[in-house]
Amino acid sequence: MAKGKSTVFFCQSCGYESPKWMGQCPGCREWNTFVEETVVKSEKKSTGRVSERRAAGGPVCLSSIETKDEERLDTRMEELNRVLGGGIVPGSLVLVGGDPGIGKSTLLLQVCQKLAADGRSVLYISGEESLKQIKLRAARIGEFSDRLLLFCETNLELIRETIEGSRPEVVIIDSIQTMYNENVSSAPGSVSQVRESTSILMQLAKGLGITIFIVGHVTKEGTVAGPRVLEHMVDTVLYFEGDRHASYRILRAVKNRFGSTNEIGVFEMRETGLTEVENPSEFMLNGRPEAASGSIVACSVEGTRPILLEIQALVSRSQLTMPRRTAAGMDYNRVSLLLAVLEKRLNLHLSGSDVYVNIAGGIRINEPAIDLGVVLAIVSSYRDQAIDEKVLAFGEVGLSGEVRAVSQASQRVQEARKLGFTTVILPEVCRQQVGRVDGIRLCGVRTVADAVRAIS
Ligand code: TYD
Ligand code: MG
Numbered sequence: 001m002a003k004g005k006s007t008v009f010f011c012q013s014c015g016y017e018s019p020k021w022m023g024q025c026p027g028c029r030e031w032n033t034f035v036e037e038t039v040v041k042s043e044k045k046s047t048g049r050v051s052e053r054r055a056a057g058g059p060v061c062l063s064s065i066e067t068k069d070e071e072r073l074d075t076r077m078e079e080l081n082r083v084l085g086g087g088i089v090p091g092s093l094v095l096v097g098g099d100p101g102i103g104k105s106t107l108l109l110q111v112c113q114k115l116a117a118d119g120r121s122v123l124y125i126s127g128e129e130s131l132k133q134i135k136l137r138a139a140r141i142g143e144f145s146d147r148l149l150l151f152c153e154t155n156l157e158l159i160r161e162t163i164e165g166s167r168p169e170v171v172i173i174d175s176i177q178t179m180y181n182e183n184v185s186s187a188p189g190s191v192s193q194v195r196e197s198t199s200i201l202m203q204l205a206k207g208l209g210i211t212i213f214i215v216g217h218v219t220k221e222g223t224v225a226g227p228r229v230l231e232h233m234v235d236t237v238l239y240f241e242g243d244r245h246a247s248y249r250i251l252r253a254v255k256n257r258f259g260s261t262n263e264i265g266v267f268e269m270r271e272t273g274l275t276e277v278e279n280p281s282e283f284m285l286n287g288r289p290e291a292a293s294g295s296i297v298a299c300s301v302e303g304t305r306p307i308l309l310e311i312q313a314l315v316s317r318s319q320l321t322m323p324r325r326t327a328a329g330m331d332y333n334r335v336s337l338l339l340a341v342l343e344k345r346l347n348l349h350l351s352g353s354d355v356y357v358n359i360a361g362g363i364r365i366n367e368p369a370i371d372l373g374v375v376l377a378i379v380s381s382y383r384d385q386a387i388d389e390k391v392l393a394f395g396e397v398g399l400s401g402e403v404r405a406v407s408q409a410s411q412r413v414q415e416a417r418k419l420g421f422t423t424v425i426l427p428e429v430c431r432q433q434v435g436r437v438d439g440i441r442l443c444g445v446r447t448v449a450d451a452v453r454a455i456s
Pocket of ligand 2: 101104105174
């Protein structure tokens with residue numbers, strides 16, 4: 001082996017480095033994700049950084065740092081602004097991850113369109129599609145200003161020169177897995193390439209004050225490095241998710257140095273690109289069955305915004321010795337726990353029944369505030385009694401069957417009222433906090449048994 005050159009095995013999923021091949025990654029527990037890569041130790045690399053640091057000066061004290069009100073670029077897409085924490089921060093590096101075909105390129109092209117229309121100079125660099133393909137996509141989306149420039153290239157040195165030469169305000173790199181740097185010998189998409197490319201882009205973003213959006217595909221097979229490899233290097237990580245078969249898409253902040261990470265943005269994929277969904281509750285409740293047992297609406301707060309969702313449960317007699325339990329859209333273990341609570345505290349004989357729980361619309365919720373909704377949906381299906389469709393329930397359920405308080409109760413009640421619900425079943429503590437609300441009956445409950453009585 002030549003001097004300065006060594007081979008290392010990288011987990012393509014999380015970037016774990018190992019001198020030898022392993023079947024399972026100790027970092028992320030994925031199987032068969034290790035790939036051998038040649039790493040060349042170049043001495044040239046560090047010199048740029050040192051001179052950069054020298055230019056920035058020595059250590060300083062906090063009080064001597066001047067702060068201006070952080071200026072943010074408005075993307076003209078409220079949903080995206082919210083997820084970014086109020087707009088684009090100049091000089092930041094934003095990773096947009098998601099499954100292939102979910103709509104990352106579409107979203108970013110639309111952002112380019114809006115920014116360019118506002119007079120910002122934008123450069124869209126694609127390593128995946130030809131100019132013609134981008135044009136076809138753009139034609140579906142609408143009119144584009146000439147402030148947007150397109151560039152099909154995968155060589156990072158050329159990209160660096162172009163960016164340094166044209167100094168756009170915003171750059172899109174679609175996708176990081178297609179980019180390559182000649183100094184790194186491994187193939188595009190490998191961990192070393194992806195890391196090296198990102199660090200070059202980071203230097204560009206910080207050095208020139210340009211915002212760079214990086215697209216990263218999430219891969220299951222581990223053939224190319226996943227976005228998790230570079231999550232720690234960037235300022236903001238957004239994941240674009242959604243059911244391929246449903247039209248809505250959710251943009252979620254997983255990491256954000258400039259804002260909260262709880263926010264979500266909801267979009268709908270249409271023929272003409274992505275449209276923002278301003279009222280996700282209404283959207284999620286579309287097509288609710290009427291007077292069907294096993295269905296109730298619950299409320300979850302995502303970031304600062306309450307979202308109403310329909311929870312469906314189906315309890316049917318099982319033919320199997322081990323009854324089936326499935327949970328779509330929520331944690332399976334949470335459903336098992338709630339079933340055990342019902343079995344023990346309400347004497348429901350669920351051990352002989354198959355139980356299916358589903359959050360309609362394909363959205364995934366981890367907030368325990370939907371527990372009470374799940375419990376009531378299961379009871380409703382078990383008894384085959386429909387719950388009045390104007391009833392909404394929220395609250396966390398504890399192991400002794402108690403209904404526990406959740407945060408932001410009055411926001412949830414207001415959202416329910418806005419969408420025409422007339423009764424809200426909620427934890428007693430929350431009812432006392434909320435007080436009286438016109439046009440809605442608040443039904444405070446302390447235990448699951450109280451809640452079941454409230455719907456009978
Ligand atoms: P795309 O942005 O290419 O996904 P990604 O970059 O994440 O791989 O999205 C492609 C999908 O979106 C494709 O299945 C077609 C669909 N689509 C629409 O439904 N309407 C549109 O206007 C556009 C541009 C795409
Ligand atoms: Mg794409």
